[in-house]
Amino acid sequence: MIDNNFIHMVGIIFLAIIIIGDLIINRHSQKPLLWRLVLYSFLYYIMNVINLTIFPIDPYNFGFIVEPQLIPFYFIYESIHYGIQSVYVYNLIMLLPLGIYIPLLFPKRRNVIKTTLVGLFFSLIIEITQLIINRTFGAMRQFNVDDLILNTLGTALGFFIFCLLWRILTKYRVHTYLDRQC
Numbered sequence: 001m002i003d004n005n006f007i008h009m010v011g012i013i014f015l016a017i018i019i020i021g022d023l024i025i026n027r028h029s030q031k032p033l034l035w036r037l038v039l040y041s042f043l044y045y046i047m048n049v050i051n052l053t054i055f056p057i058d059p060y061n062f063g064f065i066v067e068p069q070l071i072p073f074y075f076i077y078e079s080i081h082y083g084i085q086s087v088y089v090y091n092l093i094m095l096l097p098l099g100i101y102i103p104l105l106f107p108k109r110r111n112v113i114k115t116t117l118v119g120l121f122f123s124l125i126i127e128i129t130q131l132i133i134n135r136t137f138g139a140m141r142q143f144n145v146d147d148l149i150l151n152t153l154g155t156a157l158g159f160f161i162f163c164l165l166w167r168i169l170t171k172y173r174v175h176t177y178l179d180r181q182c
Helices: 004-025 033-054 074-082 086-094 096-105 112-137 145-171
Strands: none
Touching: 004 033, 033 086, 033 096, 033 112, 074 145, 086 096, 086 145, 096 112, 096 145, 112 145
């Protein structure tokens, strides 16, 4: 079984190699150190999202296939009949940081539509990967259209939180340490 702890350790080692290599190769970079630290935290965040949504992969579940949930907004029906399900709140907040990171790190994406589309595509990649893993290994992961909707909404919400934070950063001139283009 490929479990979360193993993937997390491999990811941390890989991230440490990337950071050390970046600091050595780009030691005279024009990008501020604070921007690079935010980039490293972004890579760590992406690594954890992948770890949470894809792993563990258990080959002993081979043959146990979970059918995809393709009915949009089915989570509303489930919430009404079975009570509030925290997994839906988790899906909403899981990609919320993505909505903050994208416009912060990539100023050309500082647009609610572009940022939300990045969240939609990232969520779609996760859901398709879960579907493929489910069909090949039976790893108890389910393609769920509601996850796609909630993750995308979370990214859009993150963008609006970014807008509020950016106003604070510009008020105290902290943004100049992140983005010299502004």
